[in-house]
Every structure is written in structure tokens, then in C-alpha cells.
Amino acid sequence: MTVEATYGVPTVAMHTDKFDTVVRQVATHNGMPGLRQVFVPQPIMGKTAAQLRAYVDGVDPITKRPVMQEVLDGLTRPFDAAELGPLEFDRSTPRLLPADTEDNLHRLFLDSEWTDRLPIVLPTEERVAAMLAATHRRPDEVVGRMRPTHFREYWEYTVEKVAVNAVMAGARPEYFPVILALASTGVSARGSSSSSVAAMAVVNGPVRQEIGMNAGTGALGPYSHANATIGRAYGLLSQNLQGGSTVGQTYLGSMGNSYAYNSLTCAENEERSPWEPFHVQHGFRPTDSAVSVFSGCRSTAFSLGLRETYWREHVANMLRGMDPHGPPTLLLDPITARQFIDRGGFSKKDALIDWLYETARMPAGEYWDYQLVQNYIYPRATFGEEPWATKLKAKPEEMIPIFRREDIHIVVVGGETNGYWRIMGCNYQKTASVDEWR
Amino acid sequence: MTTNGKITTLNPVGFAPKVTRKPLAPRLDTLEGRTVYLVDCRFDDSDIFLKQMQAWFAERMPGVRTVFKPISSVYLNDDPATWNEIKARGHAAILGVGH
Numbered sequence: 028m029t030v031e032a033t034y035g036v037p038t039v040a041m042h043t044d045k046f047d048t049v050v051r052q053v054a055t056h057n058g059m060p061g062l063r064q065v066f067v068p069q070p071i072m073g074k075t076a077a078q079l080r081a082y083v084d085g086v087d088p089i090t091k092r093p094v095m096q097e098v099l100d101g102l103t104r105p106f107d108a109a110e111l112g113p114l115e116f117d118r119s120t121p122r123l124l125p126a127d128t129e130d131n132l133h134r135l136f137l138d139s140e141w142t143d144r145l146p147i148v149l150p151t152e153e154r155v156a157a158m159l160a161a162t163h164r165r166p167d168e169v170v171g172r173m174r175p176t177h178f179r180e181y182w183e184y185t186v187e188k189v190a191v192n193a194v195m196a197g198a199r200p201e202y203f204p205v206i207l208a209l210a211s212t213g214v215s216a217r218g219s220s221s222s223s224v225a226a227m228a229v230v231n232g233p234v235r236q237e238i239g240m241n242a243g244t245g246a247l248g249p250y251s252h253a254n255a256t257i258g259r260a261y262g263l264l265s266q267n268l269q270g271g272s273t274v275g276q277t278y279l280g281s282m283g284n285s286y287a288y289n290s291l292t293c294a295e296n297e298e299r300s301p302w303e304p305f306h307v308q309h310g311f312r313p314t315d316s317a318v319s320v321f322s323g324c325r326s327t328a329f330s331l332g333l334r335e336t337y338w339r340e341h342v343a344n345m346l347r348g349m350d351p352h353g354p355p356t357l358l359l360d361p362i363t364a365r366q367f368i369d370r371g372g373f374s375k376k377d378a379l380i381d382w383l384y385e386t387a388r389m390p391a392g393e394y395w396d397y398q399l400v401q402n403y404i405y406p407r408a409t410f411g412e413e414p415w416a417t418k419l420k421a422k423p424e425e426m427i428p429i430f431r432r433e434d435i436h437i438v439v440v441g442g443e444t445n446g447y448w449r450i451m452g453c454n455y456q457k458t459a460s461v462d463e464w465r
Numbered sequence: 466m467t468t469n470g471k472i473t474t475l476n477p478v479g480f481a482p483k484v485t486r487k488p489l490a491p492r493l494d495t496l497e498g499r500t501v502y503l504v505d506c507r508f509d510d511s512d513i514f515l516k517q518m519q520a521w522f523a524e525r526m527p528g529v530r531t532v533f534k535p536i537s538s539v540y541l542n543d544d545p546a547t548w549n550e551i552k553a554r555g556h557a558a559i560l561g562v563g564h
Binding site: 029031034038039040041042043055058060067069071072073075080082084095098103114115118119121123124126127128132136141151152155180183184187188192195263268398404405406407 | 501
């Protein structure tokens with residue numbers, strides 16, 4: 028779109044057929060409905076040169092015309108008047124929905140894809156007003172902007188719009204500052220990556236206890252009203268405030284991800300952690316309340332404790348098994364956190380992160396051959412971006428770090444029923460103040 | 466508010482930006498004697514696909530000059546250096562492959 032609109036070069040965009048609807052919609056929403064687009068079968072990945080030559084010689088699965096005829100037409104066939112005429116449309120919708128019965132409204136919310144397919148609480152004016160009373164912010168104040176993918180346009184939202192979604196999730200008004208803080212990050216919990224990502228939200232500071240969040244036994248499960256509904260609100264507000272999360276259009280996760288039901292929302296167990304809280308590592312005071320968001324949650328590894336003889340090797344194995352494009356955030360039960368100190372002497376989180384960075388290695392040849400590394404890291408390495416450009420110089424058998432040190436994180440959570448722990452492959456995005464939204 | 470058993474609710478949807486048309490470049494009258502850039506977005510095996518398309522042009526339309534051009538970095542980043550090169554030296558572009 029940039030090459031066509033900004034640089035004035037006639038362009039044809041090639042896509043695989045699974046993306047027919049989404050790419051036409053993206054082009055339209057970017058003001059270019061006439062953008063010439065040609066399709067070949069999915070997938071491209073893993074096909075031989077001969078198989079891909081057959082795609083070139085074959086037909087466009089959408090139009091049923093020869094692919095190369097579509098390409099040539101796309102570059103040479105003049106646009107008709109309808110493709111070049113004025114276009115402006117406004118997708119704004121009314122603040123209130125038409126009054127209806129409870130049953131009909133539940134059906135409307137479900138059919139409009141405004142829910143996570145579970146029953147919601149209808150956002151009546153009274154309920155939304157009660158939610159809004161839990162913040163000093165004005166209802167019409169803009170909280171942020173969000174979009175499901177890099178290619179989509181940003182949508183904007185206000186405090187009131189966030190409140191509507193918080194009500195739908197079943198959240199209580201006292202949770203609202205945390206939900207507003209999540210919304211203020213602009214990080215979507217309904218990302219549209221075909222890799223089926225979910226978000227994770229970790230709450231720190233006094234607000235955890237004020238609203239009854241669970242940092243202990245079952246913290247990452249359905250065992251706290253606050254954890255459950257704050258996380259659900261984060262998902263609902265993401266899908267509704269970013270312009271949707273509709274399969275085939277604004278959601279393309281191939282397998283889907285059940286973490287998305289409540290975005291792995293928990294509190295850090297600061298009281299039982301031997302280290303400083305996560306938000307303090309990111310510039311906040313211990314007395315501040317804050318929420319940290321992570322994106323791209325999909326890969327995990329899991330273990331029990333740290334055995335005396337081979338704990339280093341066991342951790343190395345877990346790190347080696349992670350997706351190299353999804354850096355590790357360790358979720359440690361307090362028992363395991365203390366074991367890391369007992370076994371390795373890591374009296375600070377930073378010392379453990381240093382060790383994890385040095386331990387997570389694999390041969391360069393294997394690293395660069397991962398498809399996700401090829402797609403997302405190799406191009407940056409060849410562009411000269413560090414540290415990948417230096418890694419690219421390594422011989423195939425040389426052991427290189429899998430992750431960047433700054434992408435490795437640690438959260439202490441759990442109730443010490445045993446020393447279980449896991450690694451979540453994900454990307455830390457930012458930490459937002461809850462207090463600013465009270 | 467409930468009126469005659471009916472409930473009023475608020476709309477949960479955010480505010481969409483207004484859409485306005487962006488210009489499309491005029492099409493070429495012919496590709497013969499022109500330079501077409503085949504721009505590899507460096508995703509999955511797009512490079513292999515575009516090289517097959519380049520071979521097609523060489524066999525079937527030898528009067529078209531093609532340039533295989535990988536983008537400078539990852540597709541998530543804008544790439545003005547490549548776009549300026551195409552504008553300066555090319556007449557058309559085929560970008561792919563979006564999955």
C-alpha cells in the first residue's frame with residue numbers, strides 16, 4: 028500500500044488465498060479498495076521450487092483466472108471511475124443500543140461478536156455509571172488506541188467505552204483502575220497473529236490486596252473473582268475497542284489459544300518472593316500499584332523444583348525447547364524462587380537473568396534455520412541490527428545465545444503447595460500505573 | 466433503564482478512524498521494455514516463489530526486465546530505501562507473499 032500510495036509505483040500485492048477477506052478489508056480500511064491483489068494457494072512455506080513454479084503457472088484460487096494473467100492485468104489494466112472516485116466513509120456507531128429485552132440483547136451481543144462466547148453482564152446505564160464512579164477520570168477522556176495487527180488501523184476509546192467492557196466481563200467497580208491501566212497500554216490481548224497469541228497481565232503493589240487478587244494457590248486459574256474478571260475484561264475491551272476479533276478478518280490465529288479467556292491475569296506473590304517485585308524492576312516504588320503486560324504467550328515449558336546434581340542441565344533443556352522467537356519469562360512458585368538462590372546463589376533477579384541468558388544457547392546453524400527466526404530475526408540481522416548481526420557471523424556449530432538478555436523476565440506466583448514452575452514464551456511490553464487511573 | 470420490560474445498554478465498540486481514499490498509481494500501458502521489481506517480503510519462502518515468477522518472466526516475457534529485491538529488514542518495518550530505489554529505477558512492483 029505504501030509503495031502504491033506514497034511512492035506512486037503501480038503495484039500488485041501477492042497473498043495466499045486464506046487471507047483473501049482480510050487483505051481486501053485492510054486495503055479498504057486504508058482507503059485503497061481498488062488495490063490490485065493476486066492470490067496463490069496456502070501455504071508457501073516448505074514448498075519446493077517446482078511446487079511454487081506450479082503456483083505461478085496455476086490459477087488464482089479466488090478468481091479462477093491464471094495467476095500471471097491477474098498479475099499482468101493488475102499492473103496494466105486502467106482503473107475504472109468507481110475505483111478512482113471519491114471515497115469517504117465513517118464507521119461510527121451510536122453510544123446507546125436500541126432498547127430490547129434481556130434475551131434479545133444477549134443474543135445481539137453474541138451475534139455481533141462482542142463477547143468471548145460466554146454469557147456476559149449486560150452493560151446497562153446504571154452498571155456503567157457504577158463502574159465509572161470508581162475512577163476520577165472523565166467518561167469521555169481518551170484512554171488509548173489499539174489494533175489487532177501491525178497492518179490494521181488504530182481505533183480509539185474512552186473511559187466510558189472501557190467501563191462498558193468491564194461491566195460485560197463481570198468486573199466489580201473497585202477493579203476498574205486496573206482495567207483502565209491495562210487499556211492504557213494499547214497492547215491488545217486479541218492479537219491476530221496466525222501463531223495464536225495471548226496476553227499475560229501481572230499486577231503488583233497494594234491494589235492486589237485491596238481488591239482481593241490471588242497471587243497464591245491457583246493464581247493462574249479460575250480461583251479469584253478479581254483475577255478472572257480483570258483478565259476477561261482485558262480480552263473483551265481489546266476485541267471491541269480495536270475494531271473486532273472476528274475469525275478470518277481481525278483474528279487469524281490458526282489454532283486459537285485458551286489463555287485468551289482471561290489473559291493469564293494474576294498478581295505477583297510479593298510477600299513470599301525473595302526478590303524485588305516486578306514493577307519495582309521497571310521503575311515503580313513498592314508502594315505503587317501497577318500492571319505489567321506481556322504479549323505473544325503461546326509456548327511453555329514446565330518442571331518441578333531444581334535437583335542438586337543436574338539442575339543447570341534441566342533448566343538449559345527447558346530453555347532450549349522454547350520457541351527461539353518467544354523469549355522466556357519464568358513463572359516461579361516461591362519455593363522454586365528460593366531454590367534458585369539455594370542452588371545457584373542468585374540473590375537478585377538480575378543475577379538469575381544473567382545466568383539464564385548465558386545458559387540458553389544453541390548451535391548457530393540450528394538457530395538460524397528456525398522458520399520464525401527466518402521470518403522475524405534473520406531479516407533484521409542482515410539489516411545490521413544487533414545483537415543479531417553479530418550472531419549471524421558465528422560458524423554453524425558455534426553455540427550462540429538464543430535470546431536477548433533484556434527480553435528475559437521473572438515473576439513469582441503460586442501458593443507453595445509444591446515447587447512447580449514454568450517458562451512462558453512471551454514478550455514483555457510495558458508496565459502501567461494503576462494509581463493514575465483510580 | 467427498563468421501559469416496558471426493555472433494557473437500554475451501551476455500545477461496547479470503540480471509535481473507528483474515518484476512511485478516506487488514497488491515490489492509486491496510474492497503470493502502465495505495457496510491461497515491454499519496463500523494469501518490474503519483485504519485492505520479497507522475507508516471510509516464509511517468498512523468495513523461492515518470487516524467483517519462480519522471475520523465471521516465468523524470463524521465459525514468457527523476455528522484454529520485461531525484472532529485479533529480485535528482498536526488503537531491507539523484517540516486513541513489520543517501513544523500508545524507504547527500497548521504495549525509493551523502486552521509484553527511481555523501476556516502473557512497477559510485485560510484492561509478496563503475504564500469508
